[in-house]
Amino acid sequence: KNQVEQSPQSLIILEGKNCTLQCNYTVSPFSNLRWYKQDTGRGPVSLTIMTFSENTKSNGRYTATLDADTKQSSLHITASQLSDSASYICVVSAAGTYKYIFGTGTRLKVLA
């Protein structure tokens, strides 16, 4: 069964600190993996998209990694800001399909 699992469920950090969010998936055959940021009550906004051949991609203070062999991805946030407080959702799609499989997200809270 195609699944995407994220950890931790929630995380609280102080402003300026770094953090790493995890995503494990069992989607096959793999096409691509995306990380989205979703503010409360808003639509998700894309941070990164990685295909099989990519193992790291950055978007400002956000850096995503992908290990297609172990089917794991991580999202590293550097020098966190209060505006980083949101849910971060990992999304994986299978090759040749129309479906995106969403994780349940990690809720990040950045405190001043």
Next chain:
Amino acid sequence: DAGVTQSPTHLIKTRGQQVTLRCSPISGHKSVSWYQQVLGQGPQFIFQYYEKEERGRGNFPDRFSARQFPNYSSELNVNALLLGDSALYLCASSLDVTTHTGELFFGEGSRLTVL
């Protein structure tokens, strides 16, 4: 350029009623998909439409239906509303129907509360 627009942003219905949610994709995008996001969960796939044809359906009952118009806008209809239908309904648009590397853009959602 306008992003994905959804309406209404919020609405309240009672059990048994029917609701219609609307979505306008980004200009030039021909694919629209709908997702249900219950509080604290990730979005769940409901439908995908491309070129006015249904290309995919998630595990939702027949009370859920959708369509896509010639201008690529879309409507999601839910009949005989249940309390469990309370959720944020997200619309996403993309250039085409495949999921290889195409960007998926989300609207801000329609928050449905069923009393």
